[in-house]
Amino acid sequence: MCASFSGSDPLLADLRAIVGDAYALPGEDAPELLTDQLNRYTGRARAVVRPRTTEEVAQVVRLLAGQRVPIVAQGGNTSLTGGATPTAEGSAVVLALTRLDRIRDIDLENDAMTLEAGVLLANAQEAAREAQRLFPLRLPSEGSCTIGGNLATNAGGTQVLRYGNTRALTLGIEVVTADGEIWDGLRALRKDNAGYDLRDLFIGSEGTLGIITAATLRLFPQPAAQRSAFLKFAAIEDVLALFDRAKKGFGSALTAFEIISGATYELVARRLPEQRLPFPAEFGEERWYALVELSDEESDDHARDALERVIGEAIEAGLVQDAVLPESLAQTRAIWELRETGLGSAQKRDGWNAKHDISLPISRIPHFIRSTGDALRQAFPGIRVFTHGHAGDGNLHYQVARPEDTGDDYWLTHETAVRTLVHRAVLAHNGSICAEHGVGALKAHTLPDYKPPLEIALMRRIKDVLDPQGILNPGKVLLA
């Protein structure tokens, strides 16, 4: 069932009347918007439209809603769960928000800035920096993802420990509803209890309840200094014991606490020999590594003293086996590069793996890691687990790779079983199967297995009243 619409599609003419000829195309003329960045989902679209203003978005939505045409809002198309690409069915219009790229206002006294959805995260960070402020959301994809996508997925990243997810950074939003009305919820208030929290309902709803077109975001003081450290541990329990000391010893200066498993570290050493490593890999040993970042409000000396004190004490107590405390920016960059690109590149060279973006109560991490790893290895002999993640947020990226002596066709028969085992273990540890990447297309069909039926029913009721025609991003989050 492949709907086919040529350039003579009358809808295209109507879209062009709103946005201009150059900004509405048949779907097949914009293939880069139809495939997700992991090349896992390739969809089809009746048209691709790129409005320039909120008013144009509203007009486009009214036009499409009037004809019950599905709408897939898209920002930087960096979703890791296929959340921003259309399905294969082909009747949807991709509504690209990248031309809504204005910074509308920066209010320094109120520590707030108002941006349109299409502003790149890196540009939002830069606008804050130019105003002598910090916008703390930090993601590997910051050069290509947009604020609208960050909001649609309630993006997390590496600074959540201190500053929270995107939700926590947001004061107000502007939304185009499923029938093309504009809700101006762009409030710049720290306290506002006048009615229901619609803002947080739209945030994280992945374009299925409304289309976020702008947001008022919180700004923070810039830290006086940042320092990182890279640490080696003998066991995951020691990592968490250090995390406890770090929370006490660094207080709110602790902005990141990332972990890397020994197996993941070894994989980098094997597959990505050009990556500089702080310590030589120790093959076959149980090891854990952590990357700790301090953002100090006082001074670089203050940060160095705190790091040396807390880590020195932890080494003396036998919790930390070894530590690298970079003195130069280049050294610091190298350990962050390992975290932000090295791990991913090494895994890519190793072959496709089954990625799980999960979260757990922090207290359950050691048991989860040991018991789930054992269960996987028992059920799937030779299988390999590569774990890293934002341990300070209880968020693990738990990647399962096929046995070395198999090929990618291993996944044809094993993917579902592996995912089910991992997700059931997450559920048994009171965790979430969607920590920071959203549900998207990837997990829409499994979500009902990991949520109370009542919760799915409540979500469905809300979806039905905010998008009664079911035209917003169908096939994502909730299946029809």
Next chain:
Amino acid sequence: MCASFSGSDPLLADLRAIVGDAYALPGEDAPELLTDQLNRYTGRARAVVRPRTTEEVAQVVRLLAGQRVPIVAQGGNTSLTGGATPTAEGSAVVLALTRLDRIRDIDLENDAMTLEAGVLLANAQEAAREAQRLFPLRLPSEGSCTIGGNLATNAGGTQVLRYGNTRALTLGIEVVTADGEIWDGLRALRKDNAGYDLRDLFIGSEGTLGIITAATLRLFPQPAAQRSAFLKFAAIEDVLALFDRAKKGFGSALTAFEIISGATYELVARRLPEQRLPFPAEFGEERWYALVELSDEESDDHARDALERVIGEAIEAGLVQDAVLPESLAQTRAIWELRETGLGSAQKRDGWNAKHDISLPISRIPHFIRSTGDALRQAFPGIRVFTHGHAGDGNLHYQVARPEDTGDDYWLTHETAVRTLVHRAVLAHNGSICAEHGVGALKAHTLPDYKPPLEIALMRRIKDVLDPQGILNPGKVLLA
């Protein structure tokens, strides 16, 4: 139309079958639950029921929903907007949650505690303290308000600047829905993007969408030391200039930034002579006062040094006219007592006043204060404005008192006009007419005047699907 139900009301027998004879009474036998703490709203109730467990709450709700009986959930009955008392109509049952008072779990490694809705805020603080942690919500009513009420109203208080409102302190909730089902959303996760944010929809909905029966709350490290300072300013602009310096100079140690207008301070001197004041009142002069609190992660010396440095520099720059930096706990308590009880007591002795709980972008505070004060005095000669509030959150308690030569009957003819003037000014400054006290009964009828119609319509749609019979706390937030 006064429904009358004697002790032979069959509903009472059914309620007693669920909760036990002692815990279901005719409404007239529990008058303390029918009047709000400000003595502004006295309602009537068919019955008052005090379940002990979530399961009992669910059974009670199923019983009442089956008969379309309205349900008014109540915690400590400390609402400042009549949000927790029944209306005069008399058919509702008050569902008191105070017997759900268990601390279910404290997970130190995960910095989370799970409490039932009826736990007193002071007891929650104490449970955290005993576990060497901080639960940072702090309100004047903490000895009598409950966690459930804090969640229902998304309570604010004096630590929002650093820790956020109740919403920001909450990881998960348990809710009994309008048809008596139990939603277990008690997750203890820092990242969870598996579906729509139902949690935040229930938080702040004032018992109109569901009944929160338990919550998992965030815990924080205890500060090493706390220090406060009381400052005197010549103008509101100087207060905000100091706030800017304080954010930079104190960083995340800045936990409170409270302000008091000169007129309010003078009123305390006149009406409450027993209250110790840091400075003598200066009658008739424009003055502002601020109470600054640091919660230092390092040490008491570190806090003192920071306070002395930042405030010393501000005095030299002419921003601050005078400062008191208490050295003893008793002195510190005295200035906080002025803030937390003195202002209210002095106003109470002065007579009833029209209280406004408003929030503004911080940058708009000076213009709002000057222009709204002028407009009030012009429209209502002799009227007096007493302002204090959480300036660091943009949250003002803006209290308007009748002219001194009038009596309380002044309000019979002027209350609506005064409130309208203030609220329109708030709207013109992009503020909120309900900052931290909620909408309740007090503002339910005016809310639609200060919200976009679309927002009210979206709220209405959500209310209609989560409480289709309209039995949850009728007359509050949204009118039928």
